[in-house]
Amino acid sequence: MALTQSFQKLNNGDKAPDFSLQGTDGKTYSLADFKDKESLLIVFMCNHCPYVKAKIGAIVQLHEKYKDKVAVVGINSNDPGYEGEGMENMKGFARERNIGFPYLFDDTQKVARAYGATCTPDPFLFDKEQKLVFHGRKKSAEHSNPPWGAPSSGLSNEARVGFRRSPPFDFTQGDFLV
Secondary structure, three states, rough: OOOOEEOOOOOOOOOOOOOOEEEEEEEEEEHHHOOOOOOEEEOOOOOOOHHHHHHHHHHHHHHHHHHHEEEEEEOOOOOOOOOOOOOOHHHHHHHHHOOOEEEEEEEOHHHHHHHOOOOOOOOEEEOOOOEEEEEEEHHHHHOOOOOOOOOOHHHHHHHHOOOOOOOOEEEEEEEEOO
């Protein structure tokens, strides 16, 4: 495992690239499935990455707390032949960690390339129109202007951390996609 930095392919305001991917629940998902939410958080992740394992609890909590407003989607773009990866291992990972959001399999890595995802976890936050408002490390973002509304939206500062309309890009660091 190598600590890898992501690179910026999508710019703020760019539309999320569409996809059609199967989830651990057997359903096939596309961007249209998340159009009714105020925000869409896509996290490129995998099963074996220690950085994902360290953050998955927080991602699950975020989903549970804000699922009425924010659609959270996990996408695994790792080689299915890599130890611990592949759909069956994803199902086990999702079950063991109580992942209640769609966990999708990008076995060709085409979706990861379209987004510019190169490491895990690699978060991309989109607004109601599914335009990019944030890509990078959650801890580096500021506490203002969440894409789902003003601070009066009832969401705490905790929920707004990492979600700002036009932050400077800050490289995500994590495990290299294999």
